Amino acid sequence: AATLDRLGRREEAVRLLGPAIEFAENPSQALHIRGRLHEASRRYREAVADYERVLELEPESVEMRVRSGWILAVHPDPTLRDPATALERARRLLADPRCRDPRAWDLLAAALAANG
Numbered sequence: 001a002a003t004l005d006r007l008g009r010r011e012e013a014v015r016l017l018g019p020a021i022e023f024a025e026n027p028s029q030a031l032h033i034r035g036r037l038h039e040a041s042r043r044y045r046e047a048v049a050d051y052e053r054v055l056e057l058e059p060e061s062v063e064m065r066v067r068s069g070w071i072l073a074v075h076p077d078p079t080l081r082d083p084a085t086a087l088e089r090a091r092r093l094l095a096d097p098r099c100r101d102p103r104a105w106d107l108l109a110a111a112l113a114a115n116g
Contacts, residue, residue, distance in 0.1 A: 001033050010037055028057045032064070044071050045080055060096075065089045066103045073110040083114035 004013035014037050020030040035050030051068035054061055066089075073086035090108035093099045 001037065005037060005040070010041055013037055014041075026057060028054050028061075031057075035064075035067070039067070039071070044075055044077075047071065048080065062093060062099055062101050062104070065093055066101065066107055069107045070103075070110060073107065073114045081114070083111055087111035087115055
């Protein structure tokens with residue numbers, strides 16, 4: 001999928017990940033990759049949907065909490081934006097002593113600003 005994306009064939013990469021997601025015992029990695037491809041294509045609703053599915057499988061995924069939280073905090077479309085959920089994700093990340101990802105602080109700032 002990464003090679004196809006680099007070759008400018010992102011849609012083909014997304015299509016090829018479908019069977020990997022459908023038939024994998026744990027499709028987290030394929031969902032993560034497809035979500036990033038959607039995000040790069042500015043299909044944020046699809047990206048968030050894939051990130052949410054990863055979080056169902058791996059609830060403590062820092063990467064998915066940050067990526068989905070950021071979109072939910074700052075997206076201009078009010079039907080996609082969910083600042084309250086973004087704030088909850090940021091606070092949960094920062095409450096975890098194992099989380100050393102500085103993006104959690106960025107997410108907190110964005111979510112606080114989005115919540116007014």
